[in-house]
Amino acid sequence: MLDEPILRIEGLCAQFNSTEGAVKAVRDVSLSLRRGATLALTGESGAGKTSVGLAVLKLLPYPGRITAGRICFDGTDILTLSPEEMRRLRGSKIAMVFQDPATGLNPVLTVGAQVEEIITAHLPVSKREARKRSLDALAQMGLPEPEEVARSFPFHLSGGMAQRVMIAIATALNPKILIADEPTSALDVTVQAAILDDLRQLQQRSGTSILLITHDLGVVAQMANEVAVMYAGSIIQAGPAPTVFQRPRHPYTWALLRSRPRWDQDQARPLPAIRGSPPDPADLSEECPYLPRCPKATSVCRAEPAPALSEMEPHHFAACYNPIYTGEDAAGPG
Ligand SMILES: Nc1ncnc2c1ncn2[C@@H]1O[C@H](COP(=O)(O)OP(=O)(O)O)[C@@H](O)[C@H]1O
Ligand SMILES: [Mg+2]
Known part of the structure; x- marks a missing residue:
């Protein structure tokens, strides 16, 4: 079926085991990448974005492993493929680029x-x-x-x-899917803009679907049709990119948008930072992972386990007991 997304991830869990315990890097992540579209996976460093990308190619480095979920590429669950079948898929059907090109190129060829x-x-x-x-x-x-x-x-x-x-x-x-992990984060802004432009043109010519991993909301705004925001291994808000930017229902998404530099902002004013830091992924409890940092938390958040994603409006999901509704919804990134 043509409406069938080219990539569908369902209930993906991945972790890194060590003697100190398990780092739950990916916790029950579900995502759909539409054919020819760009889906951005965003969130702070350590949120689990790269682990999702690597899991799709079954390339999680040891001691990382997938513990649950399905990853359907064009109708096939790739977790059931043999190593040989995976090798054939990588590069030809699903390809990945990383932030640091120096590590990907062979210096002597x-x-x-x-x-x-x-x-x-x-x-x-x-x-x-x-x-x-x-x-x-x-x-x-x-x-x-x-x-x-x-x-x-x-x-x-x-x-x-x-x-x-x-x-x-x-x-x-001509892969069907390109997973681009922070493809321009190491480059200066002019070069970044030019490369993003080339990526977009390439996508238009060949219909490649892109899973774009980036912590940079400016890049998300430029490139993505859809966006999923990750926090501590889980997706906490997802939907069409313009909707998520205009109505950041989850307090974390809201804070991320507010902490972005804006062209019209007084340079002398410090950027509002998100207070606190993300939880230790080796030590996650049942409660909402954003609770310790959340200015909107109420007694429900303290009493109940972490909220599941719920539909705020068609195709727009957030995992929060107290989603933000305001008249002056945040302006999109400048
Ligand atoms: N090779 C590894 N060994 C142990 N822990 C890892 C490894 N790679 C990533 N992690 C842990 O998994 C979590 C998610 O990391 P990652 O997927 O790289 O996040 P992001 O790409 O969003 O920065 C982090 O807590 C990170 O420390
Ligand atoms: Mg990463």
Whole structure:
């Protein structure tokens, strides 16, 4: 069915076990990524965003493991696939790019060799065809003079170019899903904007669905159709991006939006920080994980277990006993 989301995650739980106990990095996460759409997964560092992305590719590093849930890619539960089937899926159907391109590129191979490698690993094409496709992939990611880039070694590249190369490698086989984990967070804003633009164009051309992991709400606003906000391993608010920005029902989403720098804000005024810090994921109780920091908490929040997501309005969910309703709903990010 065409309406069937390309990726559906249901009740995903993942944890890292150690002698000190289990770090519950992902707690009962459910998400749907529509075909051709961009879903942003946002929240502070440590919320579990990267773990969700890695779980989708079954690449959680040891001692991480998935303990519950289903991950359906195009109708197949990928948790039931064999390692060989997973290898075939990775790169060709679902690809991932990370924040730091330096760690993803091989320093002793030319850029061209690295793009060609992913193509020949998955497709029965001639060397010549692989070369042509790799130059196309580089050109698609806004790299002018792709021949010259292909001849370069990674150390010749600026941070922005290296990240474009990484995205070119990830998208060389036209994957159905691109998981982009903080793809521009290490880059300065102009380069970031240009790369996001190229990503959007690539998506329009090839219909790629994007799971965009970012702590930057500005990036979410620029890129995402849908957004899910994570806190301490759980999704606490989710819905169409404009709706969530206009009506941040969960006090955490509200605080995140307020702590964003705005172009029209007096530079001398300090940004309102979110008081307190996220809970220790190795020591989570049954209660709402945001309770200790929440200015809206009431006796219900202290008495009851953490609230489940409930529908605030069609397609818009928040997990809060006291969702914020105000006349002056927060202005979207500037
Ligand atoms: N390799 C690992 N070993 C142990 N704990 C980990 C590992 N990777 C992540 N974690 C823990 O899992 C939680 C979620 O981390 P992560 O998914 O990286 O969050 P985010 O991407 O939102 O910053 C954090 O508490 C983090 O410390
Ligand atoms: Mg991360």
